[in-house]
Amino acid sequence: xxxxxxxxxxxxxxxxxxxxxxxxxxxxxxxxxxxxxxxxxxxxxxxxxxxxxxxxxxxxxxxxxxxxxxxxxxxxxxxxxxxxxxxxxxxxxxxxxxxxxxxxxxxxxxxxxxxxxxxxxxxxxxxxxxxxxxxxxxxxxxxxxx
Numbered sequence: 418x419x420x421x422x423x424x425x426x427x428x429x430x431x432x433x434x435x436x437x438x439x440x441x442x443x444x445x446x447x448x449x450x451x452x453x454x455x456x457x458x459x460x461x462x463x464x465x466x467x468x469x470x471x472x473x474x475x476x477x478x479x480x481x482x483x484x485x486x487x488x489x490x491x492x493x494x495x496x497x498x499x500x501x502x503x504x505x506x507x508x509x510x511x512x513x514x515x516x517x518x519x520x521x522x523x524x525x526x527x528x529x530x531x532x533x534x535x536x537x538x539x540x541x542x543x544x545x546x547x548x549x550x551x552x553x554x555x556x557x558x559x560x561x562x563x
Contacts, residue, residue: 438532445528449521453514460510471506494560523552 464470472491491508492498498516501509526549533541 438536441532442525442528446521446525449524450518453517453521455514456517457511457514460507460512460514463505463510464507467507470508471501471504472508519556523549523556526552 470491492501492512495516498509498512502513526545530542530545530549533545
């Protein structure tokens with residue numbers, strides 16, 4: 418086997434790995450969005466069927482006309498959202514779906530870091546890790562901003 422054939426074979430293997438990586442990332446994004454939309458749809462259907470958010474016993478028409486009661490009533494952090502979801506409170510389920518939708522690009526960056534590690538591309542691992550840490554820090558620090 419000549420040197421040119423070896424180089425061509427190595428290039429073909431790299432292209433195949435890139436194709437698998439891009440398919441993995443696209444499938445992850447598609448499924449994460451579909452799951453989050455399914456959760457949101459489930460919470461919305463539960464809200465429309467029961468007529469209750471699970472937190473405030475106001476009719477749907479009053480919530481729509483007034484824009485809803487004070488937002489301090491509803492859960493805003495992961496813990497209360499999970500507890501409300503386990504209790505099948507429709508607004509908590511909807512908020513869980515929105516949280517999953519927000520977290521899907523962050524999970525994509527984490528998956529991209531793993532792909533870069535597998536490819537042993539240290540500079541991209543460093544860049545993606547910094548971006549990932551900035552996003553995680555911003556999510557954590559957002560609860561302190563009013």
